[in-house]
Amino acid sequence: MNKLILGNILHRPLRTAISVIAVAIEVAMILSIVAIMIGQVSGASSQTGGIGADMIVRPPNASFISSVGGAPVPAKIAEVLRKLSHVAVAAPVITNLSTAGAVQTIWGIDYESYNALKPFVFVSGTPFQGQGDVIVDDLFARSGKGHHIGEVIQVLNHPFRICGIVEHGKGGRLFLPIHALGTLLGTPDNASLFYIRSDNLKNQEAIRQEILSTAGLGQYEVQTMQEWMSLMTPEHLPGFNIALDVIISIAFIVGFLVIFQSMYTAVLERTREIGILKSMGASKAYVVNVVLREAAVVAIVGIILGIGVTQLIHLGMSYKFPTLPFIIGPAWFLRCIVIALIGSVLGALYPAWKASSKDPVDALAYE
Structure with missing residues (x-):
């Protein structure tokens, strides 16, 4: 046969x-x-895992994918969060997904607080020297014909100088000063969300309750990073x-x-x-x-x-x-x-x- x-x-x-x-x-x-x-x-889950935060605070009624663009809440909320008991670091972040030319995750960060969550590992270059600088990760640096320190690239149709190249796994592919990205989006003093590092993982629930009991923050979404990352599955994507x-x-x-x-x-x-x-x-x-x-x-x-x-x-x-x-x-x-x-x-x-x-x-x- x-x-x-x-x-x-x-x-x-x-x-x-x-x-x-x-x-x-x-x-x-x-x-x-x-x-x-x-x-x-x-990829989004693995990128977020290297940020160094153990909690995330998002605007009221936000879905876990709602922060791909825009900055709906005041960035100064980070100052309120830093004053809470057991909060070691609070970093405001703007997240933006750009599909112009290629899919890019662009984050606006307050370098000092964001770096305090878990320090960047620089392959070359330095942190921001001004509002016209951009930090890129090593994967982005290898894309296309390659990118190098000092090169001027277009981000959201505006020129930015690459000041540093860092190891990937810190959330975004491109990092701008939070004020610079906010200005491009029309919300210079706002943020998309806030990353928190607690002084001890055992105090996460206490931090959650303290945030929710703070005036003006009662409707915010407060999750541990483990809870948030558990939602990063196909079943939770509409x-x-x-x-x-x-x-x-x-x-x-x-x-x-x-x-x-x-x-x-x-x-x-x-x-x-x-x-x-x-x-x-x-x-x-x-x-x-x-x-x-x-x-x-x-x-x-x-x-x-x-x-x-x-x-x-x-x-x-x-x-x-x-x-x-x-x-x-x-x-x-x-x-x-x-x-x-x-x-x-x-x-x-x-x-x-x-x-x-x-x-x-x-x-x-x-x-």
Whole structure:
């Protein structure tokens, strides 16, 4: 049977190649889009983990993704937070997501307080020397053709001089003085949120209660960093899983239709061969098995090729867009393999049934 299946596959190499490529595209499409989408969520979580804060204070009714842009609250609230018991550091921050040209996370920081949370590790350069300076992380510095100290870059369509390059993992990719970014956004004295480092992790609940009991702060969102990071999952992103399901469904349908067309055409071309097999005693189950196994072989080759293509895409994006996370877990590899196999088998079911239902007399007389 294996020789028969291999012979059938090699008999029409172009059609087989198209089927394999279709499955490979299905696999690469699912894995690449999932890697980028999940990478954005996981990347944001890992970036935030290196800030050094253990609590976060956000405006009233703020969702965990509402701080991607804008500065709705006064930055001077940080002064109030610093006076609270057990608060060692309180740093106001403006967060902004820019999609002009490329996706960039731009943060406005008060350097002294933000650095006090956990000091920057400078690869080269210095902290801000003025309002026209920008600090970039090492991943941004390696992006494109590379960036260096003293280079003037455009941030939100305004020129800023790179004064320092730091190790990544401190929240943003680009850091501006908080007043400079606030001015660009039209809110020079405001902030998006506040990061807090407590004097002792055991005092986090006491800090929370003290903040909520402070006049004017009773409606603010106060969370530990562990609580906030636990929300950084696809399940908590509006429409995230729906978008993934739509993408997977489209890829599944493409793979199903290509395999269906390929196997259906193959069955029509092999009518006489199927008649010979049945006249020699082949059962319906045998014929179905031949067709389904042929489809499975095509699917497996396509899956292997698709995974290879995905790795090439990963390498290309790592070189072209080093700041863009591309993360695929083993579970998604397994899930994608199962989806591709199921689509291929389902696509071959009707052709297999049609082949097994052929009358050997009619099949042998077929020209």
